[in-house]
């Protein structure tokens with residue numbers, strides 16, 4: 001089985017040249033308080049989208065992250081490529097501001113069956129033919145914490161688009177899906193992440209998961225909700241390996 005490599009190098013100010021795998025990033029900003037490292041993610045990304053009210057966050061909160069600069073300069077510098085959603089949360093003046101700067105806006109208010117995050121991922125899929133390839137990765141800022149139904153909706157997007165690398169981020173943790181189709185090697189950047197971590201079966205139990213590099217490794221272990229799920233685990237080595245018969249969520253704490 002092929003190995004899929006993972007590192008959180010998007011949390012570093014500059015991505016090391018020898019970094020493997022070398023990924024191309026897109027960023028989606030959600031309608032939650034911006035993590036402090038959002039400008040970093042923005043600079044790494046080739047494509048930047050706001051999900052509906054996420055545009056208010058860029059408009060209101062990016063200037064707060066640069067207190068010594070004129071807010072207008074900051075807003076002009078951080079211009080999203082696309083704003084997409086059902087457009088019930090973006091404020092009129094924010095929409096007008098970014099339209100004037102040339103941002104593409106897509107109003108999908110007729111679709112009340114998928115979330116704004118889902119709409120943004122589907123949009124990236126439409127305009128980026130190679131996004132399912134393993135060298136693409138979509139970063140989602142503001143996906144965790146806040147309303148529980150939104151969090152679960154965001155996690156459901158990981159399952160719905162399980163063929164695309166997607167990383168859900170908040171100020172203090174990240175979540176990604178480890179598909180059962182691969183063995184996984186997670187290269188830990190201990191300056192920015194860990195040591196707290198978790199491995200969680202999603203959608204169905206896992207009959208068989210084996211890991212190395214954790215304080216409480218799994219050894220052909222069964223995990224299921226109502227039984228064992230691996231929360232409050234601790235990263236012990238620089239490389240974590242995971243193999244499982246089911247898709248799992250990997251989560252690790254982000255240092256501040």
Ligand SMILES: Nc1ncnc2c1ncn2[C@@H]1O[C@H](COP(=O)(O)OP(=O)(O)OP(=O)(O)O)[C@@H](O)[C@H]1O
Pocket residue numbers: 030031032051052053054085086088089090115116117118142143144145146147148150151153154
């Ligand atoms: N509190 C939150 N926690 C996690 N994600 C959130 C939260 N609030 C918004 N989001 C994410 O940001 C996206 C855009 O948010 P927005 O508030 O514009 O959505 P919405 O469609 O108006 O939500 P709703 O109608 O359910 O309140 C959502 O689709 C969701 O993915």
Ligand SMILES: Cc1ncc(C[n+]2csc(CCO)c2C)c(N)n1
Pocket residue numbers: 086111112113114115116
């Ligand atoms: C069974 C079911 N539950 C909830 C919704 C509502 N909903 C889900 S996504 C969405 C859009 C949010 O921007 C809305 C309103 C639905 N349609 N179907």
